[in-house]
Amino acid sequence: MKITKIEAVPIHIGEKPNVEIADRRARVPLSWKLWGDKVVVKVSTDENLVGLGAVSCVPREWGVTAEVVAYYINTYYGPTMIGEDPFNVELILEKMDGLFEFRQIPQINPFPRSAIDLALYDLMGKYCELPVHKIIGGCYRNRIPVAGIIYLHSEERVARDAAEYASKGFKEVKLKVGASDPNVDIRNVKAIRDAVGNEIGIRVDANGAWSVNAAVNTIKMLERYDILVVEQPIPRWDVKGMAEVKRRVDTPIMVDEGLHSIYDAQRLIEHQACDIFNLKLQKTGGLTLCKKLAVLAESANITCFMGSEGEVGIDTAAALHLVASTPNFGYCSDLCGPYLNEDDVIKQPFVVRDGHLQVPTTPGLGVELDETKISKYSIKRGI
Secondary structure, eight states, rough: OOOOEEEEEEEEOOOOTOEEEEOOSSOOEEEEOOOOOOOOEEEETTSSOEEEEEEOOOOOHHHHOOHHHHHIIIIIIHHHHHHOOOOOOHHHHHHHHHHHTTTTTTTTTTHHHHHHHHHHHHHHHHHHHBBBBHHHOSSSEEEBBBOOEEEOOOOOHHHHHHHHHTTTTTTEEEEEEOOSSHHHHHHHHHHHHHHTSSSEEEEOOOTTTTTTTHHHHHHHHHHGGGEEEEEESSSSSHHHHHHHHHOOOOOOESSTOOOOSSSHHHHHTTTTOSSSEEOOOHHHHHHHHHHHHHHHHTTTEEEEEOSOOOOOOHHHHHHHHHHHHOOBSSOOBBBOHHHHHHOOOOOOOOOBBBBBBEEOSOOOOOOOHHHHHHHHBBOOOOO
16 A cells, blocks of 8 residues: 555634633633644545544644644645555654654644644554554553533633533543632632532643742642642743652642653653653654653653643544553543534544543544535635
């Protein structure tokens, strides 16, 4: 089997009408346009098989738009893949990395890399007539728990959102924290705990908003409400600071923005800077590197966690296969695309039932592209 064509299409899918995202330092609603950019990739072969990949770009967080990622794939990465065997994943990724210095410009490479990587695994699974999890480790679990995401709003709003998630069978919620006034975070966590009792786990995510001392002081005050995890308490570059926070608090510390590569993982392990790795397909470059990071984590007794950037069904499916095949994943995943996105590009979108997503069992990633949705949501804003 040889690759004959690669096509990347930038799309934009907004949020459901009842979703309102707010900035952490001022309760100002933010447009989903800052998050809704995605790229869908189709890799065609001489066996008449087409592999699907996708990536969420999140320009507000990572500074990369869908048009830029699609341009890199169609102009640079795609042509290097023509004639290659899609089973030669490492060779193809090495050729892609050779076009640009991956370690020097990580903000560019992982997004197209991830979408292409997923498409290659989709092709391998379809060719072997096996679901992807069967070729990357087997089925360790067939249902993946999902957490409810709660943004920084009023106490009444966060309590209401938590109660709604609990009523739908969710067992964990993740609250965005890092307000300029730490008392806002404390009151919000208390409001959620009062609303859902002790049956629901609460994780908090500061997205690097705190200093070391602010993180320690705030976390210690939050611990009275039995929080499960604190995600990225301080800026991503401060590995020694992360280690200090970890030493001074009792709650497990998760790294997110500070983990993009195996080199980041090595530094975090050497400094004993975290308890949990937040793995996201787009920021690391796909399934291939995520599996490597999971092995490194296991060697250091670090738990893995499945993060999310509001994926469409294609990359949601890939994340489900990753968690299904990798034993050392814990906590409820952040796979929020199925319940936050207004629509999807696959014919049978995923549905969260009783707080879980079902792992696909059909060949490849197990999803089918809806071409009418690609036409509907494609964007041509220019680079």
